[in-house]
Amino acid sequence: MNNLKRYLALISISGVLACQSGGGAKQEEKVFKLGAVLPLTGPAAAPGNEMNNAVLLAVDEWNSSNKLSGYKVTLDSKDDAADPKQAVSSAHALMSDSLVAAVVAHLNSGCFLPASRIYHENGVAAMSGATTNPEITQQGYPEIFRLCTTDLVQGELTVPYLKEAGYTKIAIIHDKTQYGQGLAQVVKDACPKSGIEVLSFDGINVGDKDFKAILTKIKDQTPDVIYFGGMYDEAGLIVKQMRDLGMTQQFVSDDGAFGQDTIDAGGVATEGAMFTMVGKPLTEMPQVAEFLTKYEKRFGVKVQNYGPYAYDVANILLTAISKVISRIGGVDKAAIVQELKQMEYDGVVGHTAFDEKGDTKNKVITIYRVQEGKFVPLKTMGM
Amino acid sequence: MPENIYTIIIVLTGFALLILGLNIHEAAPFLGFVLAGAGGMYALQRGGWLLKAGELIKRTRRTYYASLALCLLAYPLIFTWLQSPYWIHVATLAGVYVCLALGLNVVVGFVGLLDLGYVAFYAIGAYSSAIFFHHFPQARWAFWLLLPATALLAGIIGLCLGSSSLRLRGDYLAIVTLGFGEITRIILTNWDTLTNGPKGISGIPGPVIARYSFDKTPGFGLPRVANYYFLIILLACAIGMAADRLNHSRIGRAWMAIREDALAAESLGINVTVIKLLAFAVGAGFAAMGGVVYSSLIGFVDPMSFTFMESAMILCMVVLGGMGSIPGVIIGAIVLVVLPEKLRDFQQYRMLIFGAALIMMMIFRPQGLIPSRRRKQELLEEEDESGTPAFEHPPLE
Numbered sequence: 001m002n003n004l005k006r007y008l009a010l011i012s013i014s015g016v017l018a019c020q021s022g023g024g025a026k027q028e029e030k031v032f033k034l035g036a037v038l039p040l041t042g043p044a045a046a047p048g049n050e051m052n053n054a055v056l057l058a059v060d061e062w063n064s065s066n067k068l069s070g071y072k073v074t075l076d077s078k079d080d081a082a083d084p085k086q087a088v089s090s091a092h093a094l095m096s097d098s099l100v101a102a103v104v105a106h107l108n109s110g111c112f113l114p115a116s117r118i119y120h121e122n123g124v125a126a127m128s129g130a131t132t133n134p135e136i137t138q139q140g141y142p143e144i145f146r147l148c149t150t151d152l153v154q155g156e157l158t159v160p161y162l163k164e165a166g167y168t169k170i171a172i173i174h175d176k177t178q179y180g181q182g183l184a185q186v187v188k189d190a191c192p193k194s195g196i197e198v199l200s201f202d203g204i205n206v207g208d209k210d211f212k213a214i215l216t217k218i219k220d221q222t223p224d225v226i227y228f229g230g231m232y233d234e235a236g237l238i239v240k241q242m243r244d245l246g247m248t249q250q251f252v253s254d255d256g257a258f259g260q261d262t263i264d265a266g267g268v269a270t271e272g273a274m275f276t277m278v279g280k281p282l283t284e285m286p287q288v289a290e291f292l293t294k295y296e297k298r299f300g301v302k303v304q305n306y307g308p309y310a311y312d313v314a315n316i317l318l319t320a321i322s323k324v325i326s327r328i329g330g331v332d333k334a335a336i337v338q339e340l341k342q343m344e345y346d347g348v349v350g351h352t353a354f355d356e357k358g359d360t361k362n363k364v365i366t367i368y369r370v371q372e373g374k375f376v377p378l379k380t381m382g383m
Numbered sequence: 384m385p386e387n388i389y390t391i392i393i394v395l396t397g398f399a400l401l402i403l404g405l406n407i408h409e410a411a412p413f414l415g416f417v418l419a420g421a422g423g424m425y426a427l428q429r430g431g432w433l434l435k436a437g438e439l440i441k442r443t444r445r446t447y448y449a450s451l452a453l454c455l456l457a458y459p460l461i462f463t464w465l466q467s468p469y470w471i472h473v474a475t476l477a478g479v480y481v482c483l484a485l486g487l488n489v490v491v492g493f494v495g496l497l498d499l500g501y502v503a504f505y506a507i508g509a510y511s512s513a514i515f516f517h518h519f520p521q522a523r524w525a526f527w528l529l530l531p532a533t534a535l536l537a538g539i540i541g542l543c544l545g546s547s548s549l550r551l552r553g554d555y556l557a558i559v560t561l562g563f564g565e566i567t568r569i570i571l572t573n574w575d576t577l578t579n580g581p582k583g584i585s586g587i588p589g590p591v592i593a594r595y596s597f598d599k600t601p602g603f604g605l606p607r608v609a610n611y612y613f614l615i616i617l618l619a620c621a622i623g624m625a626a627d628r629l630n631h632s633r634i635g636r637a638w639m640a641i642r643e644d645a646l647a648a649e650s651l652g653i654n655v656t657v658i659k660l661l662a663f664a665v666g667a668g669f670a671a672m673g674g675v676v677y678s679s680l681i682g683f684v685d686p687m688s689f690t691f692m693e694s695a696m697i698l699c700m701v702v703l704g705g706m707g708s709i710p711g712v713i714i715g716a717i718v719l720v721v722l723p724e725k726l727r728d729f730q731q732y733r734m735l736i737f738g739a740a741l742i743m744m745m746i747f748r749p750q751g752l753i754p755s756r757r758r759k760q761e762l763l764e765e766e767d768e769s770g771t772p773a774f775e776h777p778p779l780e
Contacts, residue, residue: 082687
């Protein structure tokens with residue numbers, strides 16, 4: 001017990017010297033906050049920071065636009081480090097702040113699933129631009145919205161396209177993550193319907209560098225197409241090692257691998273590989289070019305993947321909030337949720353409206369093929 | 384009697400400063416607060432005030448515990464009043480880690496066996512409860528059965544692991560336990576039919592006790608999470624008391640003897656294998672109970688929550704707090720949960736500052752925040768002999 005006193009003494013003294021913190025009186029300023037919980041550190045930090053930057057861009061534009069009837073919005077970003085536990089903590093942290101009017105929610109489905117309950121309990125609208133697990137909106141929380149199409153849509157649209165392109169035997173690889181395996185499973189389940197034979201369904205580990213063992217096995221099965229559910233590093237290496245082994249099959253992967261990083265990792269071997277990405281091709285939409293230039297000018301780097309989605313999420317939320325403000329003269333969280341339900345918005349990623357579950361009605365994906373180190377859109381498909 | 388009043392004043396001051404510290408929202412003042420605290424504590428120690436306060440508390444133990452209990456009770460009410468239920472959630476999470484750190488302390492602190500795969504038992508607890516509720520979502524009362532049942536299950540698995548690996552010592556045991564932790568995670572990832580694979584299991588319900596559901600507010604304006612707060616406080620107290628009792632029992636003496644010299648202990652008639660296995664099983668059981676509460680608190684489990692980093696973190700809590708010291712380990716766990724949350728204001732520098740703080744601790748206070756008396760003595764002796772502080776036990780390099 002000799003020990004406990006030290007701790008007590010420590011906290012006793014420390015406060016005396018830190019009295020300056022007694023928070024100033026709250027002023028009656030017209031402010032509210034837009035929350036954001038994204039992986040700013042950890043394994044998904046790259047896309048997480050891109051989304052955060054895009055949200056920041058949107059917030060700054062709204063502040064300088066004067067469309068908020070005298071209100072000012074500040075961005076309150078929290079880090080979930082792609083970890084469910086931290087996601088829940090961050091959600092609690094934002095919900096403890098009564099100024100937070102709406103939340104730009106997580107990149108990872110594993111984070112949004114447990115955190116969505118916290119938003120629901122507090123009646124605060126949370127919209128994600130990147131989580132694709134169908135379960136999230138199946139929970140029936142009215143506050144939860146999602147701008148991207150689910151794995152279900154992406155997987156089920158990919159398979160008929162493959163059939164149409166004349167492939168009949170598929171080998172599926174996934175990275176055992178919630179996202180990669182989830183998507184691969186949808187593809188696997190959809191194949192029999194289209195008459196494609198699934199030869200194998202194998203998992204690899206994120207961070208592995210050598211996939212030759214599994215590829216050699218697949219080579220013997222002679223599929224005519226190989227599907228990979230996972231992220232860019234592994235996608236690039238798999239396609240590279242396929243070509244090294246003399247496998248000439250078509251390689252198809254998903255939105256997690258849709259990015260310059262895949263081409264960087266795979267080099268020339270990625271030529272001809274196909275990738276699906278949610279939404280229409282960004283080049284077909286004039287607003288996108290404007291966004292891309294603005295982003296590059298502000299942050300000095302190019303947009304890789306989910307930046308446009310985060311930008312739209314922030315804009316949709318702020319549009320809803322601004323409508324509520326002009327209607328009732330203040331920020332009301334329940335009114336914001338109602339406003340979002342009937343929202344029709346034309347943004348960077350296209351026209352958005354939400355179905356009764358909170359998913360976007362804009363269920364469109366695009367297939368891209370790599371040509372000369374660039375992603376060239378082949379076909380846009382919708383449900 | 385005035386002594387009792389002094390004790391109450393000490394506890395209440397400490398508590399008030401804790402609340403104040405948690406409410407500092409700016410990054411720089413908080414850092415100042417922490418540095419001032421460290422400086423103040425050093426000054427107090429220099430002036431001999433810490434020693435005096437410690438003796439005072441020892442003399443007025445009942446008052447001390449009563450006022451601590453009062454503070455723990457007041458904590459959620461205060462943060463509800465401050466409209467900051469976030470800190471109630473963080474305190475609950477800290478409680479889960481207190482259970483885990485107390486369990487690992489039995490293995491690492493009391494017996495001196497380095498276990499790097501401790502998270503496996505935590506995962507077994509969390510997943511057992513998640514899988515059960517996935518199949519029987521209506522049987523929410525079963526939570527109270529699951530608590531002891533998973534502890535038993537984890538204890539048995541701990542025995543199996545221990546019986547096969549305890550003939551190894553030091554680093555070699557550490558490597559085997561590390562492997563065990565990874566095997567557990569990989570099984571959770573790949574046994575899709577049972578664990579739903581990497582997608583994890585969501586929608587784990589809260590427990591129910593006599594028609595009182597943990598999904599509802601307990602009244603007084605308290606948020607839902609306050610239920611778990613009180614539950615985890617009770618559980619952590621029970622585990623802390625159990626660990627303390629064990630430590631002061633014959634078994635605890637045997638653990639200590641084995642830690643100091645296994646050969647000598649055996650020659651004195653201690654059955655080293657059985658006693659070591661017991662420590663493994665007890666530690667595993669504590670972790671599993673923490674896991675059960677965790678899965679209901681978060682409502683979601685996936686294999687990525689039980690990586691080696693988690694094991695390392697729990698070990699950090701034990702080492703930071705002071706190996707073998709129960710109050711030390713409790714404080715260590717609380718600090719290592721609260722600090723990263725508090726450092727959120729630093730955004731991307733969060734983990735950098737966190738790591739720097741740990742390194743500073745290792746330089747300036749290698750024995751831990753509140754070292755066990757015995758270990759403090761050991762470190763002092765070693766310093767006297769060689770002139771530099773030695774830290775060879777357990778082998779961490």
